[in-house]
Amino acid sequence: MNIAILGTGSVGQALAKKLLEKGHNLYIGTRDVENTMKQTESDAFGNSPISFWIKENPAVELLRFKEAVEKGEDLIVFSMNGQYALSCLASVGTDLLHDKILMDISNPLDFSNGFPPSLFINNTDSLGEQIQKAYPNLKVVKTLNTMSNPIMVNPKALKGDHTVFMSGNDDEAKVKVASVLQSFGWEAHNIFDLGDISTARGTEMMLPIWLRLFGKLETPFYNFHVNTLQA
């Protein structure tokens, strides 16, 4: 597939590396290509800048958001901080987003009061729903937003079953996203289709417990499993 990845942070990089390994053509979107390629410093969490990886992988194109979506026509992966979702998509424009599938991995995290962050949308709305409402012809599938990026792209890093959720209004889009998840190693019985995009409220609101667990476990290697096995 020709895939656009919007976001060059640790989540975007983890997804890019896995999707490249799976043989896809990648068009990575950023706000300012020159500026992104100039960055040589790791981020606050020790993640190296994407410029290094792009230089090592010349087949991968780093482009402005709009151009990335123009070329990555089969799937858009949104992997930025949720606060940039609507401005990023606005710079792509309604016409280009028409009928496309957006795999939305973002969360509405508000770091303005430090760590752990709160949510800037929640309870009676979600970021997934706001994106869907802003672009009614975009097929938004919220997924992977309830775990760390090493688990997203390598579910077998944990022994036993654990769950990835999907929320979205379009069943065909969810089938396509599920096939991408399966290519990462997710077993079909661990991919849980919660229903329409309003169910993204549920998964986005898992971030507070995820963050508290991170504080206690001090490792990103954990995930939630919905245990349904009756004794």
Next chain:
Amino acid sequence: MNIAILGTGSVGQALAKKLLEKGHNLYIGTRDVENTMKQTESDAFGNSPISFWIKENPAVELLRFKEAVEKGEDLIVFSMNGQYALSCLASVGTDLLHDKILMDISNPLDFSNGFPPSLFINNTDSLGEQIQKAYPNLKVVKTLNTMSNPIMVNPKALKGDHTVFMSGNDDEAKVKVASVLQSFGWEAHNIFDLGDISTARGTEMMLPIWLRLFGKLETPFYNFHVNTLQA
């Protein structure tokens, strides 16, 4: 132990039956004893009224909230809808709550716009914290609020591991609550102490995903497990 259970609905009844089976003396608190004993109709979910069970178990005393706490001095179980938490505790009074342990199973569910309910407190606050703030000398331990009542009192109803969380400021109170959980069948390694009472934000905010799962699974027999097993 002498245990006060505040709340006569399905959660209170499930806890009462299990705690009676374990040999505790139970003092069940309600707003209006006469009115509660007069009820003979099942609730909207088909749960029978507590009056039947009280008549069958004359050793269990049904009392007003304050009297129940006076007699159930070793542990208070709060099992009402969260919207009644502060008014119920106000009727008990600060003096009686001094130094007591409150096992808080409630959630801040707002059913005013139908099903699924939203939360009337969340994100930067929690019901657990509001109770703790209102009664600084009460030892609030939020637990069991992320699952259905059949699972709370019978974790072995599910095969394999699944998690019960605890949030609270007082370590001794958490040890006591953990021992009650263990008496229900919870294995120590599945009891997850998240930390202080502010971590109740995390567990209360799991209700939206719990409710969506309930809509999909159509059974109360499931629970979350934090899978930490690295491959």
